[in-house]
Amino acid sequence: MSEARGVVAGHGEFAAGLVSAVDAITGCGAILVPLQVRGLCGDDILALLRETLVATGCRVIFTDLQAGSCTMAARRLLREHGEVTLVAGANLPMLLEFVLSSLDNPNAAAVAAAERGRNAVSVVGAQE
Amino acid sequence: MTLLLNRIDDRLIHGQVVVGWGQPLNVRFIVLVDDDVAESDWEQDLYRAGVPPEMEVMFHTVEDAAAALAGYRADSRAGLLVTGSIASMRSLVADGDVRDVNVGGIHHRRGRTQHLRYVFLTDQERAALRELQSLGAVVTAQDVPATKPVPLPELLLAREGA
Numbered sequence: 418m419s420e421a422r423g424v425v426a427g428h429g430e431f432a433a434g435l436v437s438a439v440d441a442i443t444g445c446g447a448i449l450v451p452l453q454v455r456g457l458c459g460d461d462i463l464a465l466l467r468e469t470l471v472a473t474g475c476r477v478i479f480t481d482l483q484a485g486s487c488t489m490a491a492r493r494l495l496r497e498h499g500e501v502t503l504v505a506g507a508n509l510p511m512l513l514e515f516v517l518s519s520l521d522n523p524n525a526a527a528v529a530a531a532e533r534g535r536n537a538v539s540v541v542g543a544q545e
Numbered sequence: 546m547t548l549l550l551n552r553i554d555d556r557l558i559h560g561q562v563v564v565g566w567g568q569p570l571n572v573r574f575i576v577l578v579d580d581d582v583a584e585s586d587w588e589q590d591l592y593r594a595g596v597p598p599e600m601e602v603m604f605h606t607v608e609d610a611a612a613a614l615a616g617y618r619a620d621s622r623a624g625l626l627v628t629g630s631i632a633s634m635r636s637l638v639a640d641g642d643v644r645d646v647n648v649g650g651i652h653h654r655r656g657r658t659q660h661l662r663y664v665f666l667t668d669q670e671r672a673a674l675r676e677l678q679s680l681g682a683v684v685t686a687q688d689v690p691a692t693k694p695v696p697l698p699e700l701l702l703a704r705e706g707a
Contacts, residue, residue: 428560455662456652456653456659456662456663456665457652457653458555458556458651458652458653458654459555459556459557459559461652461653461654481560482560482563482564483594483595484558484559484560484562484563484564484595484596485559485560485595486556486559486560488595489556489558489559489591489592489595492591492594493591496587
């Protein structure tokens with residue numbers, strides 16, 4: 418097993434970009450495994466997620482869009498693995514919170530990270 | 546409005562469909578034609594959970610979809626039709642009066658050759674796309690609205706990742 422505790426998956430370079438940013442800020446990028454799914458069908462995304470969880474021991478998956486293929490695949494995986502936590506709508510503050518939290522219980526850390534990410538959005542400046 | 550896009554996409558409903566096409570076209574319903582999904586309440590709940598509340602999803606088997614399409618075309622809202630395979634779309638071209646087919650995503654699988662970043666085809670699938678055209682449909686490949694549609698002859702000649 419690796420030190421990884423969470424998998425990040427999404428469109429384009431979403432996962433690699435976010436994990437790169439986490440590493441630049443905290444040096445803890447290795448806690449997250451970025452997945453590249455471009456060109457894969459839904460079944461292959463599911464297989465890749467499943468293999469990654471087995472290989473790393475991760476039980477937390479962060480994805481980008483509610484309707485995204487990675488989210489769909491992860492929700493299917495949750496049917497097989499009740500111990501897995503999925504957080505859809507991931508952002509950088511959320512992942513920073515996750516890697517900097519006590520990872521004795523990654524699932525609980527994911528819930529707390531989701532709350533941090535949800536509250537980290539602000540709008541500044543002129544508004545109608 | 547009507548069905549604005551008749552799309553073949555093996556990922557069915559996902560980001561490109563809901564956001565990439567759905568937002569600029571102001572789509573309010575998606576007709577998903579897939580036998581497995583039509584027979585599974587769990588799969589239907591999964592796809593419904595992925596779309597925004599203002600967007601409705603209707604599910605059909607391939608067999609019953611063709612007869613339902615006229616009603617969807619008469620709907621005052623903007624809609625999209627999605628099938629997961631060329632074979633399913635063939636039924637709708639032959640029996641459901643579909644005249645424009647968007648190849649939106651046929652992804653990597655063993656035995657397929659890459660044509661575009663998002664289109665991989667076997668020999669049989671190449672023949673099946675030609676058949677759609679011979680049945681009277683205009684077939685183009687286009688993953689998202691911002692990219693240029695690729696006509697079928699150009700799609701079949703294209704080779705990427707070789």
